[in-house]
Amino acid sequence: MPADEQSPESVPVIAVTAAVGAVVLLLVLLCNMGRQKQEEEREEEEQEEKAEHISEPQKTSKRREQRAAGRSKKEQKATFSHPWLSCSLKSHSQPVLDMDFSANGKFLASCAEDRTVVVWGIKELDKKEHKGHRVNVELDHATLVKFSPDSKAIVLNLFAANAIRVMKLARKSDGGLGNAEASFDFKQHHKEEINCIGISGNGRFIMTCAKDTSIVIWDLKGEILAQIDTRQMNNSHAAVSPCGRFVGSCGFTPDVKIWEICFDKSGAFKEVTRAFELKGHQAGVYSFAFSDGSNRMATVSKDGTWKFWKTDVEYKKQQDPYLLLTVPYTHNGHYSRIALSPDARTVAIATGVDIALFNTVNGDQSATLSSVHSSPITCLLFDPTNHFLLSTGDKHIHVVRNVAGYQSAILDLNEKVQKANGEAMKERIRQQIKQYRDLLSTYENGSTS
Incomplete structure (x- = not known):
């Protein structure tokens, strides 16, 4: 057979061999491409991991900056501004829970969730x-704070321990504050959370009140003198009167109960007696406040009203307190706190983040301060000089000039000058009116909210 001729049987064999070779070549190429792709992906992953490892501090820093920017934006959004705002006290890093003024009028103590108590020098609150x-409060934080009557110690309620701690405040040679150290802790007694504490102005006793119906009267060494069952379903507020004689409580029931803590002439504890009750609200009472002389009280209730009372009565002769005013207020469902100015001419009510100001001459509302804090207000009080109102609900303490108090004083004095006997008395009252008008003129642009 010639060389260029092939048998018919060899053609299929050659075709099959060529096809198999092509398939094998294709598989080899695919395998090589797969390995190359895997190597490329592995190299990319290594590069990404390396890049992530190198840039992690930068990313962490960026996240911190973003969080800080978010906090700054939130704080900026919640910043309170008002013509009456005198200053804001800024030191705490977490929400402030309570405040108290020292009896000598030189200091303000504030406690917060950041496990610190800050003692402020407040000789001139109009400074910026x-x-x-x-x-520092070790391993706990204080929810309540009160100054001792001699202003040399602070009394705290510890959140986790649910007990009282006394801390002594050291003084420097120049009169400034030095280090503070824990003196001693009271034994734990209350079964429910303590929500109020108080100290008598004469230094004879300390009061603690829990959210159930219990109130305990302690001596200054932490020994129990007496226990009170308020029988009010629960206690929403309790306080010691500025005169140091009385303890009051309110809660679920529509009344405020007042007890006298009695001591004998030698100063030894004698007994606790029921003094009087403030009755007239139609629902539970949120809180109450005493005037500086303990002869006036103000109460605020779930029924949407606040009441003003004359309480310098002879209760031992069965004389009841006199109701002077009943005034409606805007109640939005939040817990309401009430503060009464030392001269008893002005009432401040905090509901949520807003504060409403009223005079006690005729009950008219003087102003509303809106969105004062970014969270519901936790403490509200007037300073001892009657010139400022302090509030807190976030990590700042706002100090507002008591312009409403100047307006109330003018109203009260105008009534008194009409009733005064003698020209000399009338002239003295007119001079007081002029002083308040001069103060008021400075802030007349902020007379409305």
Whole structure:
């Protein structure tokens, strides 16, 4: 057979061989491409991991900056501004829970969730900048704070321990505050959370009140003198009167109960007696406040009203307190706190983040301060000089000039000058009116909210 001729049987064999070779070649190419792709992906992953490892501090820093920017934006959004605002006390890093003024009028103590107590020098609250002395609360935080009558110690309620701690405040040679150290802790007694504490102005006893119906009267060494069952279903508020004689409580029932803590002439504890009750609200009472002389009281209730009372009565002769005013207020469902100015001419009610100001001459509302804090207000009080109102609900303490108090004083004095006997008395009252009008003129642009 010639060389260029092939048998018919060899053609299929050659075709099959060529096809198999092509398939094998294709598989080899695919395998090589797969390995190359895997190597490329592995190299990319290694590069990405390396890049992530190198840039992690930068990313962490960026996240911190973003969180800080978010906090700054939130704080900026919640910043309170008002013509009556005198200053804001800024030192705490977490929400402030309570405040109290020292009896000598030189200091303000504030406690917060950041496990610190800050003692502020507040000789001149109209200054813009104030420095605070920080006191650390070890392994706990204080929910309540009160100054001792001699202003040399602070009494705290510890959140986790649910007990009282006394801390002594050291003084420097220049009169400034030095280090503070824990003196001693009271034994734990209350079964429910303590929500109020108080100290008598004469230094004879300390009061603690829990959210159930229990109130305990302690001596200054932490020994129990007496226990009170308020029988009010629960206690929403309790306080010691400025005169140091009385303890009051309110809660689920529509009344405020007042007890006298009695001591004998030698100063030894004698007994607790029921003094009087403030009756007239149609629902539970949120809170109440005493005037500086303990002869007036103000109460605020779930029924949407606040009441003003004359309480310098002879209760031992069965004389009841006199109701002077019943005034409606805007109640939006939040817990309401009430403060009464030392001269008893002005009432402040905090509901949620807003504060409403009223005079006690005729009950008219003087102003509303809106969105004062970014969270519901936790403490509200007037300073001892009657010139400022302090509030807190976030990590700042706002100090507002008591312009409403100047307006109330003018109303009250105008009534008194009409009733005064003698020209000399009338002239003295007119001079007081002029002084308040001069103060008021400074802030007349902020007379409305």
